[in-house]
Amino acid sequence: MLVPVFTLKLSHKILPRMVALGKYDGTHPCLAAATQAGKIFIHNPHSRGQHITANRLAQSGQDSDISLLNINQAVSCLTAGVLNPELGYDSLLVGTQTNLFAYDVHNNTDLFYREENGANAIVLGMLGDVSSPLAIIGGNCSLQGFDCKGEELFWTVTGDNVRSLALCDFDGDGKKELLVGSEDFDIRVFKEDEIVAEMSETETITALSSMYGSRFGYALSNGTVGVYDKTARYWMIKSKNHAMSIHAFDLNSDGVCELITGWSNGKVDARSDRTGEVIFKDNFASSIAGVVEGDYRMDGNTQLICCSVDGEVRGYLPGSQELKGNLMDTNAEQDLIRELSQKKQNLLLELRNYEENTKVELSTQVNEVDGERGVIPANTQLQTALSVNLGSDSQSAHVELCISTSNDTLIRAVLIFAEGIFEGESHVVHPSPRNLSGHIQVPLTPPKDVPVDLHIEAFFHVFELTRQLPRFSMYALSSPVSAPEPLSYVNFTISERVQRVVMWLNQSFLLPDDTRIQSAPFQVCFTSLRDAGQLCIKIKPSGEISVCTDDIDLAGDIIQSMASFLAIEDLQVEADFPAYFEELRKALIKVDDSHTMCQKLTADMADHSNLIRSMLVRAEDSRLMGDMKNMKKRYMELYDLNRDLLTGYKIRCTNHTELLNNLKAVNQAIQRAGRLRVGKPKAQVIAACRDAIRNDNINMLFRIMRVGTASS
């Protein structure tokens, strides 16, 4: 059995996910972690006694091997590693909601300091063809990479706020790609600034960790952890606890990394990368804050280091060869026997069930149906049908799942498991005993346009079946003339047969059975059940398709879905979204305003602080001279000024939030413009948009969004 090789009890709290291990002087590994009150502590067990107290660094009053670093802001991400290969030692990188700075712990100096719009996640390493290591931060829809001088060498946008980042050789070309997990439940893979893959998950992705090759682990905010190999999910498990930190580490010395997960209930487990089977677990008294690795004892062996939020740190050495991967306090053979025996017992039970069934069959043929035992005809079937319900006065429009039995058998309850469309992971319909019937309608309202597998179980005899909810189920077919056509459109040409497009339509929408579409040209119109927005798809015989909708996200979804169905690699489109573009224009103006406002406020603040200084001196002078009247007056003034400063600060705060929101809107717009295209044109649009914003050329930006290129 594997036991910790060291246990430390640090007297500081550790904020979740804010733990990094680095050799800040090139030789001694130190643990850095964010703690309360906007501080970072560095635990250095190897060099006691010495120390400087200057700049940010201060010796902790309680422990000689802990130094404290004042950030004066809530730390939002933290990492350590080689940023400048010439230095020969690690730098500490700290992100907050407004800043990113790189810090040289050894020399107690800042390497660079940048004002950024939030850093929710950070990763340090080599990316693609970029020659120097980059510190990549993920903020509000934006991704930025900085080198050791603080120069921005990498920039792109993504769909939503970034929550996790990792570097991984996703396509096996020997260069690292960037994995980005965001709040819109997507994991995106960036090969430099081009998206090469997108995987949809069911919740916010809170952690990503590269394992080896193209394999990586992920964790979601609903307690799921799992492993992907490229775009295929190997396994996933869901727990009622939350995964706080994941890390890849070879704990059983078999040459392959396991996925180590630190949970919110204080559990740490190591799972096999192939099967998800637990090979080791341990328990802490409080939630895990972070899992890192390093040679903390400096004896040449790398340990797995787990930290809890209460400051407990445990280090584990990988199991030796003799343990044969047997890290838990059990006997593998015993377990195997137990498992086989359990299987046998289950089979025996099943067999007995069949026997009982035939027995009942024989007996009931004589005395009819025996209500007690719950006997039903064996040919009972459960039928399901999906349809669009336009709603009534009492009920809003929804997708309706109809579940019925093929005879008079009653349904006691229906249980549907599906990720992402219910509040939890399941939905239950349980009619009262008076209202039992063989027919149940379940209203569904998926909040996002994603295909969902519904796993349906109906009681009393359990019927299980799985049904897929089409991606665009929340759109009802409507007649083309019923509503004015949306002004916005996307036009593009494909070289596919029309039948294939019709197939896509059938698969992605809930079309009534009698809908028949024969040949081009044709036009189909839909109404959204969410906001009654119109969607119109027109196809001409030439293969020219236009998608008319005011919802740019929907247009993007439709193009992406169609492209993947028809296997289109590159697609350039022409698009116009007048209403959306107008909003964007406003947002851009607001961004400018906010910037100017921010500068003005900063200048004001500088003025005020000068004033305060002089006023304080004068007030103290008055006090020394015994001029109480003047002193009082001065202090009153000072008080007023202080109040002004506070109001100023509040304005600055609101201004900043507004700025962030607008910037997010701009970033999202670029991302959306990209989503209207597929493949190369997509990357081109994003890059061109970025240039346009850099050059402050708003008209150019809109032009790019419309036609896809900067040049005419």
Added chain:
Amino acid sequence: MELSLSRVDYLQVGVTSQKTMKLLPASGRKATQKVVIGDHDGVVTCFGIKKGEAVSVFKTLPGQRITRLELGGAVNTPQEKIFVAAGSEVRGFTKRGKQFLSFETNLTENIKAMHISGADLFLCASYIYNHYCDCKDQHYYLSGDKINDVLCLPVEKLSCIIPVLACQDRVLRVLQGSDLLYEMEVSGPPSALALNSGNGGDSGEEVLYGTSDGKIGLIQVLHASPVEKWKIGNEKKRGGILCMDNFDILGDGVKQLLVGRDDGMLEVYNFDSANDPVLRYDHALSESVTSIQGGCVGKDGYDEILASTYSGWVTGLTTEPIHRECGSGEDLKVSQEMQNKISSLRSELEHLQIKVLQEREKYQESSQSSTAISAVPIFNVNDKFTLSKDDASYSLILEVQTAIDNVLVQSDVPIDLLDVDKNSAVVSFSDCDSEPNSNYLLATYRCQANTTRLELKIRSIEGQYGTLQAYVTPRIQPKTCQVRQYQIKPLSLHQRTHCIDPDRPVNTLTLKGQFSFAEIHSWVVFCLPEVPEKTPVGESVTFYFKNTFLDTQLECTYRKGEGFFKSDNISTISILKDVLSKEATKRKINLNISYDINEVSVNHTLKLIHPKLEYQLMLAKKVQLIDALKELQVHEGNIDFLIPEYRCILEEADHLLEEYKKQPAHLERLYGMITDLFIDKFKFKGTNVKTKVPLLLEILDSYDQNALLAFFDASA
């Protein structure tokens, strides 16, 4: 000495009941003992271990579910005759499996508990105790509540027969002949009894009892009154006791106490110099431990603890060390045995799989035909729904012999589901429509692989009553589910007790009308938990209850035609009044309800609540400060500058947080009960004060006892 035991799984039989496995005494030259176990299929299996493998000695044919298995024999000879209780029959087998006895008792119910001593046979059905000698009826006793276990003090030591019954109403009843000698109240419903050291100690008068809320005690049953020797509480909130045994597993010459619990915990207690028990060792099995015994089974010379679990596993915790190093010859042999065992199991499995596949196909085929029918397959669900005193909440434990896939919980009354640490299932709550389907709670628990036992915690509100349903679906083909129903009673937080404080000011509710004793008893059963369903014997009966949350009390005395309910809590009386009149109306019985309200009782109840409320408020305040104080500590580097009160909070921080976490929503519940008290007080006066409730809540927010009392008085 550190006790280190290694686990060995020997064999799996069918689902087992409590106390159905025994070790036969060692016979002849051999030191190893044989194991005999009876299961729900009615099969008695006897086996020994040879070279690590279970070798069957005999196995009987299936029959009725075996509820108890005991060993017996003539007094002062080896106890090696096997007796099993199944249905209302007792069967006897020799140690070679020959049936020598088949005794059909005159009991109308199934046998629940059995004890054997020489030619004396003690049997208990739900409420009935029967004593037979040589299969002839001797004595009979009807207990006031369900009997969980029975034993008889050793005849060879005491020369008279003194049976002890463990009854559900928290009482041990000591009998003499057909009469009650005396009864003794214990801290929880006793679920298992055992003779201390297997023979009642030196005096032969010592009896161990375990309760279903996890407590253990030792009493000495003297002729006139019992003496309590020691008691073990249940601080760790472990499961209820199912079985106990005494065995010297440490090998130090003193017998340790072995305990098996219904949450899978297996414990060994040692005795210190003052003869008080100290926990020495525990091991967690994943399901209920139904029987436990110490002995030597696996290998000559190595003692072990043998346990059987709910799903029929016979597991040993042996002192024999299991070496893992490679190379040494003996170990290779061990692993060879293992390999054989595994491969034989594998081939057996393959056989079964083929057979199952055939049957499955047949079943599928039958689903095509229009005449065939399909019946719900049966599986065993072991469930327990109990009120836990410590946090005034219900715990629901579901245990199935195979892995559970999911559990759907539905309730038609508002209740809260609380998080349980032990429960690893992913819970998800579904939207409820209280109209027209009367669902107040719909939740699913999707279990992790290999979960056979699920524990839920439920918080109810007094006055809101209805049914809680659990749909249990195990991972077994053909898929099926079972519904279990649990009543949430109107006075759900009350618990039976046997003595109350007579000096409290009480409110009285009097019922008079044309109803029978059985009718009023059924109403009381409907309103209150822990009341036996059977109508008590005699003309009238009195039950005492205690509110687990507020410590208020209730006394119910009733007979044919009249009933008196006395409580110091006016809300309790109000709930009873509402429910009883509703029940009576339903049965069209004309009831004359009168009540006598004692104004003093309200203030008395408020004073009872006061210390709890004050403690909770202080706790909440302190917990709020912890984070800020810790930040100051980090900032300043030390805490010398803080006032002692704050320093004290910092020092106790961990303890405070733990305490706070233990009782979620405690304060809200107290507020709710005070509000009820307020409304009920004035309801009896005929005034509706619902409009004044916000004012009351304001007063509670800045709590002061006198202000609250004044408010209650002034609002008149």
